[in-house]
Amino acid sequence: MGFSPGQNAHRYGTNATYIYEYSRGLAGVDILQDILFSRIIYSSIIIVALVVFCGRVAQISHAHLRRINSLGASRKQQTFWSVESSPLWANLKKHVLYAPLGRKRHNREIQLSSAVNMGTVPSRFQATLVVLYVASQIAYCSYLDYAINEKAALFAELRGRSGMLAVLNMVPLFVLAGRNNPLIPLLHISFDTYNLLHRWLGRIVVLESVVHTAAWAVNACDEQDFAHMLERIRTTPFFIWGLLGATAMVLLSLHSPSPVRHAFYETFLHVHQLAAFAAFLGVYMHLHTDQLPQLSWITALAVIWGLERTARFARLLYLNVSLRNGATKAVVEALPGEACRVTFHLPKRVHVEPGSHVYVYLPSISLWMSHPFSVAWAEPSGIAAPTTDHSHPRSPSTLEKQPVLDLDPYLTPSPRSQITLLITARQGMTRTLYNRALHSAGGTLHTTGCLEGPYPSSMPTNHASYGTAILFSAGAGITHHMLTVRHLLHLTATERSSTRQIVLVWSVRSSDHLCWVQSFMDQILRLPSRRDVLVIKLFISKPRSSRDIVSPSSTVQMFPGRCRPGVVLDEVLQSRVGASLVSVCGPGAFADEVRGAARGWIGHGAVVDFVEEAFTW
Known part of the structure; x- marks a missing residue:
């Protein structure tokens, strides 16, 4: 240790000398107990990760076996895979993995008013993990040697325990916040779930830091008085750095609640990153000054953080810059219904998995900031997508009668790619982008931009x-499923998929919104074997007239009113083929309805897996 408990003790009286030994350094700290608890915490985290990993391996292996056995199977021959064989697994999915905390609400936001958003409610499984971890942290902090007769020694032990736990939890706190979190592809858990755990870990770290500071302050005040404690903070580097870290963490907790985060997200993001760096710097220097045992943890954290940021920059540079083809260009088209179609022409070829998302940089709109969006469409840059006249959009009937599309251009490698996103105008960057495109010549804005990613789905x-x-x-949730439909149709046409039935359900407010994906839908409806596999159900909740609701055929159907997921599932699953996947992407209330309807079928004989794509920031 670089500090001796008796150092500078002569400056104080007898009582101060006695207490001073417990206000700095490791005197009174139960080091062996702290080491034991730190090992228990990381061992428990590793065990949970291993259990999830083994479960994922079993899921992936089962799905691969099912696919191999069903490739050449008819509808009737897939009956084996459509019937539940494990009631235990079905109940686990229905009542734990897919279950909301209460009856229905999960991703439906709790809004006290149009301006006050309280966020979402965790699922039952997420809540269980959070409650158990919070309870364990309380238990570790409370497990002290109460038999000791010295108040100062007891507070010193609490100071050491809470400080150790705060630094320990900072490591997963920073890891789970990263876009390149290695646990996402390893455990196939969504970034959204890790983001929820990140927020709760942050709250734990803040509370433990406050307890750590308060426990020190009690002994520091007992030495002489409150004024002298403040004097030590002002004049001692060890305490100055500690105060910086604690203050930054309190600031993080004050500006991170959901109402503030949602109302001023871009401001929140900048303040959050600056405060996080200040907290890290304060804690690092606090530990480094006295060479405390936890210094190695915070050093490892610095390495992890640096590697993650380096990986992001390298990924950004590699994807968007080419010595031969220049840099990425972006074309923004204003669409009816206050939405934009943004197409990025990349200088390089990139493979985009169905369900992927990217982070968008548009310097002319949002400077250096990035925003996440699902990839609506991706194709070789040499393929010209059908032009869309927004003033005279083609009807579903016209799209239904398109000739079959040649697959060769999609299967032939191309040196360049183009990625298209659909962005609805809300607030901040999305509203600015839409307004800029709307007032540009022809409703089209040409600008420079960059993409970070693509980050594949965690399914x-x-x-x-x-x-x-x-x-x-x-709404704009259709972007998550367009590539999935195209991918499944490609695999079906080449006899590499078990899928025999695809039902795409899209609910929009107005028929004007159909032009958002008209060019993409045009290509999907022209793919081989589409009529044998794909059924599209369009729900227009507020049609302008009954003439807008015309079903071109049995495979492209239009309905007035809101979509009722339970009715759709009852119709489709009665005649299901093999195992069934129910996927949803859309507003929280709609996703909760689909979740409830899917859970209603689990445990009653049908094999139903549920997947939800969400960004709950």
Whole structure:
């Protein structure tokens, strides 16, 4: 240790000398107990990760076996995979993994008013993990040697325990916040779930830091008085750095509640990153000054953080810059219904998995900031997508009668790619982008931009292993499923998929919104074997007239009113083929309805897996 408990003790009286030994350094700290608890915590985290990993391996293996056995199977021959064989697994999915905390609400936001958003409610499984971990932290902090007769020694032990736990939890806190979190592809758990755990770990770290500071302050005040404690903070580097770290953490907790985060997200993001760096710097220097045992943890954290940021920058540079083809260009088209179609022409070829998302940088709109969006479409840059006249959009009937599309351009490698996103105008960057495009010549804005990614979906099993895929979308959520449909149709046409039935459900407010994906839908409806596999159900909740609701055929159907997921599932799953996948991407209330309807079928004989794509920041 670089500090002796008796150092400078002569400056104080007898009582101060006695207490001073417990206000700095490791005197009174139960080091062996702290080491034991730190090992228990990390061992428990590793065990949970291993259990999840083994479960994912079993899921992936089962899905792969199902796909291999069903490739050449008819609808009737896939009956084996459509019937539940494990009531235990079905109950676990229904009542734990897919279950909301209460009856229905999960991703439906709790809004006290149009301006006050309280966030979402964790699922039952997420809540269980959070409660158990919070309870364990309380237990570790409370497990002290109460038999000791010295108050100062007891507070010193609490100071050491809470400080150790705060630094220990900072490591997973920073790891789970990273976009390149290695646990996402390893455990196939969504970034959204890790983000929830990140927020709760942050709250734990803040509380433990406050307890650590308060426990020190009690002994520091007992030495002489409160004024002298403040004097030590002002004049001692060890305490100055500690105060910086604690203050930054309190600031993080004050500006991170959901109402503030949602109302001023871009401001929140900048303040959050600056405060996080200040907290890290303060804690690092606090530990480094006295060479405390936890210094190695915070050093490892610095390495992890640096590697993650380096990986992001390298990924950004590699994807968007080419010596031969220049840099990425972006074309923004204003669409009816206050939405934009943003197409990025990349200088390099990139493979985009269905369900992937990217982070968008548009310097002319949002400077250096990035925002996440699902990839609506991706194709070789040499393929010209059909032009869309927004003033005279083609009807579903016209799209239904398109000739079959040649697959060769999609299967032939291309040196360049283009990625298209659909962005609805809300607040902040999305509203600015829409307004800028709307007031540009022809409603089209040409600008420079960059993409970071693509980051693939965390779905643990392959879509092609399911005989039936039911894909629910609402509003701009259709972007998550467009590539999935195209991918499944490609695999079906080349006899590499078990899928025999795809039902794409899209709910929108107005028929004007159909033009958002008209060019993409045009290509999907022209793919081989589409009429044998794909059924599209369009729900227009507020049609302008009954003439807008015309079903072109039995495979492209239009309905007035809101989508009722339970009715759709009852219709489709009665005639399901093989195992069934229910996927949803859309507003929280709509996703909760789909979740409830899917859970209603689990445990009653049907094999139903549920997947939800969400960004709950």
